[in-house]
Amino acid sequence: MTVDSPQPAVQRLPGRPRADSPVPGARARVLTTAGRLFYDEGVRVVGVDRLIAESSVTKATFYKHFGAKDTLVLEYLAARHDLEAAELTSLSDAHGGGRATLEAYLEIVVARLLTVSFRGSAFANAASEFSDPTHPVRLAIEEHREWLRYEMVSLFKAAGHPMPGDAADDLVLALDGAQVGAYAGDAIAAAAALRRSAGRLLEA
Incomplete structure (x- = not known):
């Protein structure tokens, strides 16, 4: 018989808005693009350069918002x-x-x-x-x-x-x-x- 575990506290990165919160501009475009490409094609195969290109953001903007x-x-x-x-x-x-x-x-x-x-x-x-x-x-x-x-x-x-x-x-x-x-x-x-x-x- 399985022992019930306490409710986990799902971690969020500091400052990350909830999925139902509005996220303006470039950051939103990167998140939307990543959500589509990561799910459809996989995480490893999708590189940063492609994410940047398809999100229409600069490399500096990408790293400003996400770092890695x-x-x-x-x-x-x-x-x-x-x-x-x-x-x-x-x-x-x-x-x-x-x-x-x-x-x-x-x-x-x-x-x-x-x-x-x-x-x-x-x-x-x-x-x-x-x-x-x-x-x-x-x-x-x-x-x-x-x-x-x-x-x-x-x-x-x-x-x-x-x-x-x-x-x-x-x-x-x-x-x-x-x-x-x-x-x-x-x-x-x-x-x-x-x-x-x-x-x-x-x-x-």
């Missing part, structure tokens, strides 16, 4: 985390938590798996490019996953599941598999398998 590419990667992942956290908060507010929120969340995930632009989990993709488990990027990914597990535990508890920690672990693993399966294989089959796995957990 790894800082931008952390910004990219933090923005993805903020969007997912805001999405889950909105669902909890709308559905009252528990089973209804879990079901609504799963429907959103399934819809995402079936989109043409889906390229897998941004966090899993980034993790595959940073082999050092102590690298700040890997630590940011770990914090995101701890946050996701904590939220799933909370929702299963509210749904009255007898073993919410185990159920959360099973669902996170099912989400991982569905995202890989949808990108690398048959998205429809992956989405159906995720629904079946989640349904069994919710009926426990």
Whole structure:
């Protein structure tokens, strides 16, 4: 049986605005460009010169705002985390938590798996490019996953599941598999398998 962990405090870089805050000018263009290229093509393959060119900023402006590419990667992942956290908060507010929120969340995930632009989990993709488990990027990914597990535990508890920690672990693993399966294989089959796995957990 899994021991529930306390809610992780997801770290943000000093001064970094939330994903839902307006970010003006050149900085916003770099973040938007990085978000698109890093997700579509990968982190390592996209160089600083290309980010600068496609963002229409100068090299000096890029380094003024970010200092190094790894800082931008952390910004990219933090923005993805903020969007997912805001999405889950909105669902909890709308559905009252528990089973209804879990079901609504799963429907959103399934819809995402079936989109043409889906390229897998941004966090899993980034993790595959940073082999050092102590690298700040890997630590940011770990914090995101701890946050996701904590939220799933909370929702299963509210749904009255007898073993919410185990159920959360099973669902996170099912989400991982569905995202890989949808990108690398048959998205429809992956989405159906995720629904079946989640349904069994919710009926426990």
